[in-house]
Every structure is written in C-alpha cells, then in structure tokens.
Amino acid sequence: xxxxxxxxxPGIYDLISTTLITSNTASVTFNVSAFAGTYKHLQIRAIxxxxxxxxxxxxxxxxxxxxxxxxxxxxYGDASSARGENSTSRANIAAVVxxxxxxxxxxxxxxxxxxxLDPYSTSKxxxxxxxxxxxxxxxxxxxxxxxxxxxxxxxxxxxxxxxxSIASGSRFSIYGLKG
Amino acid sequence: xxxxxxxxTVTVGAGGSSSIxxxxxxxxxxxxxxTLNLRGxxxxxxxxxxxxxxxxxxxxxxxxxxxxxxxxxxxSTGMYNxxxxxxxxxxxxxxxxxxxxxxxxxxxxxxxxxxxxVTEQNSSLAYVEISGHKWSGTSAINQFTVLLNAGGNFAxxxxxxxxxxxxxxxxxxxx
Numbered sequence: 404x405x406x407x408x409x410x411x412x413p414g415i416y417d418l419i420s421t422t423l424i425t426s427n428t429a430s431v432t433f434n435v436s437a438f439a440g441t442y443k444h445l446q447i448r449a450i451x452x453x454x455x456x457x458x459x460x461x462x463x464x465x466x467x468x469x470x471x472x473x474x475x476x477x478x479y480g481d482a483s484s485a486r487g488e489n490s491t492s493r494a495n496i497a498a499v500v501x502x503x504x505x506x507x508x509x510x511x512x513x514x515x516x517x518x519x520l521d522p523y524s525t526s527k528x529x530x531x532x533x534x535x536x537x538x539x540x541x542x543x544x545x546x547x548x549x550x551x552x553x554x555x556x557x558x559x560x561x562x563x564x565x566x567x568s569i570a571s572g573s574r575f576s577i578y579g580l581k582g
Numbered sequence: 583x584x585x586x587x588x589x590x591t592v593t594v595g596a597g598g599s600s601s602i603x604x605x606x607x608x609x610x611x612x613x614x615x616x617t618l619n620l621r622g623x624x625x626x627x628x629x630x631x632x633x634x635x636x637x638x639x640x641x642x643x644x645x646x647x648x649x650x651x652x653x654x655x656x657x658s659t660g661m662y663n664x665x666x667x668x669x670x671x672x673x674x675x676x677x678x679x680x681x682x683x684x685x686x687x688x689x690x691x692x693x694x695x696x697x698x699x700v701t702e703q704n705s706s707l708a709y710v711e712i713s714g715h716k717w718s719g720t721s722a723i724n725q726f727t728v729l730l731n732a733g734g735n736f737a738x739x740x741x742x743x744x745x746x747x748x749x750x751x752x753x754x755x756x757x
Contacts (some may be wrong), residue, residue, distance in 0.1 A: 520679045
C-alpha cells in the first residue's frame with residue numbers, strides 16, 4: 404500500500420460476487436465450493452422483483468437438490484396482522500419475497516438478507532435464516548427459516564422464481580464471513 | 583475507515599459443554615457481532631454480559647412457532663431467546679441460526695442488543711424469533727456467555743463466533 408492511502412479493510416463480510424439480472428431469468432446460481440477454506444459462513448443480499456403481476460416467491464435450493472429434503476418456517480406480517488407458517492418435506496426453502504409485477508411497479512424491489520451458517524460442515528444439515536420485506540403489491544415483512552436435511556458441504560446455492568421469472572434489475576450479492 | 587475482525591470462534595467438542603464463553607473481550611472496538619449455530623438439550627438460551635445473572639435484562643420479542651405468533655416482553659436474568667438452539671430430540675444434525683448485534687459495547691452506560699434467531703426441524707414446530715434486549719449494567723462488556731436457560735449441554739459441533747467492529751476515523755461525533 405502506498406503511504407497516505409487508507410488502510411486495507413478486510414471486512415467481516417467479504418463480497419464474493421454479484422449477479423445483476425439484465426433480462427428476466429428463471430434462476431440464479433452461486434457456486435461456492437471454492438470458498439470452503441476461506442469462509443465459515445455465507446450471506447446473500449438481494450433486491451428482487453418478479454416478472455409477473457402476481458405475488459410470487461423466490462425459493463432456495465442447495466447443490467441442485469430439488470427433492471423433498473427441505474423444511475420451512477416463517478414469522479411474517481402485513482400492515483394489519485401477523486402469522487406463522489410451516490411446511491415440511493418440501494422441495495425448497497421459501498427465502499425471498501419479491502415485489503411482483505415489475506411492469507406495474509416500475510423500479511420497485513423487495514429487500515432480503517439470507518444468512519447461511521456453517522455451510523461447509525459435513526456433520527450438519529444447513530439452516531438458513533432470511534429477513535425479507537416487500538412494500539408494494541401487498542406489504543410483507545418476514546423472518547423465514549429453512550433447513551436442508553443433508554450434511555453434505557454446500558457447493559452451490561440456487562435461487563429460483565417459483566411460478567414466474569426473476570425480473571430484470573434484480574440483484575443478488577453473496578458474501579463470505581470468516582470464522 | 584471502519585475495521586471489522588473475528589475475535590474468536592468456539593466449537594463445542596465431544597461430550598458437549600454447558601456454556602460457551604468469550605472472556606477478555608478486547609476493549610478497543612465499537613460494536614460486537616456474534617453468530618451462533620447451536621444444538622443442545624433445549625431450545626431456549628440465555629446470554630449474559632460480564633457474568634451478570636441478576637434480573638438486569640429487559641426484552642421485547644416476537645416469537646413464531648410455525649403456526650402461532652406471540653409478542654411478549656419482560657425482565658429476565660439474561661438475554662432469553664426461545665429460538666436459540668435446536669433441541670437434540672429434533673431432526674438429527676440440525677443446528678440453530680442466530681445473529682446478535684451489540685452496539686457500543688465498550689462504552690459505559692446501558693447496553694442494547696438486537697437478535698434474530700431461528701431453529702429448524704422437519705416438523706411443524708420450529709421457533710422463529712425477533713427480539714430486542716437491554717442490559718442495565720453500565721460497565722463496558724468484557725465477557726459474553728451463552729448457556730441453556732434450563733440447564734443441560736450444548737451438543738458437539740455447536741459453534742459461536744465473536745466479531746469486533748471498530749468505527750472509522752471519519753465523520754463528526756454528534757452529542
């Protein structure tokens with residue numbers, strides 16, 4: 404580093420990569436096996452919209468597994484009430500609530516932060532925690548959790564629009580956290 | 583520029599452990615951040631600052647069970663989190679996912695913490711919790727301890743990581 408420059412900030416969260424969606428797409432995949440020796444935990448930060456005019460979800464799967472090997476629980480609310488929800492032996496984790504109908508709600512996106520602890524452990528199922536919120540096309544704020552019942556190390560993370568595509572302009576960034 | 587660094591990680595070994603303890607926390611930081619990935623004899627954890635086990639903690643929380651939701655508040659002898667740890671009787675090899683943020687830990691004055699905590703199992707019941715906490719102790723935090731509220735052990739493989747965030751030199755302090 405040259406004298407006079409600011410000190411290098413290693414950060415807790417290191418940005419690994421960002422995917423900016425430039426045309427509607429069915430899914431986004433992060434390949435993360437290369438970071439097993441560097442990071443203890445992973446975090447995905449997303450702003451997202453759906454391509455339809457209907458509410459939708461963006462679901463998370465690991466290692467290409469779309470079998471009934473996941474569970475999901477949520478604590479969520481809108482502007483008037485709060486609810487709990489659960490689903491077991493399912494094919495994915497409901498991780499992100501996008502703002503739907505990008506054509507109706509131009510430039511409107513939801514915001515989500517997905518925490519994945521100890522994904523490279525080979526003795527643990529992976530538990531995911533998401534704080535996700537939407538303020539258009541129905542207010543929504545939720546704390547979601549999900550588990551993948553497989554102790555394999557995570558090598559890929561895929562986010563898929565459930566019924567519709569992920570809209571252009573959505574952005575997904577993945578970070579690593581040392582531990 | 584702000585700096586952030588890992589202070590230490592504790593991993594529970596074979597035989598389990600009744601607590602996870604971070605002692606002698608460096609006092610040159612601004613905020614603390616923790617991740618907890620726990621499995622043990624119960625789901626509710628208690629976290630304490632500086633070994634204070636008095637009724638010096640206040641909480642407000644919103645707790646979901648996968649079907650019902652319940653807000654609550656009260657006074658306690660530690661930071662209670664019902665969704666802190668996956669019970670060993672639940673789906674095997676499954677651990678909780680907890681993040682804790684503690685601003686201004688090295689200052690004197692009351693301390694506050696924000697906690698997001700979740701548990702999981704392949705069953706309808708799992709705890710999902712958002713909570714805020716206040717510790718009325720005014721000393722700087724130099725120790726952080728996590729244990730199961732009803733006693734018992736954390737299982738092998740449970741981990742906790744403590745991070746220190748230090749503010750940058752830029753910007754003016756506003757009284």
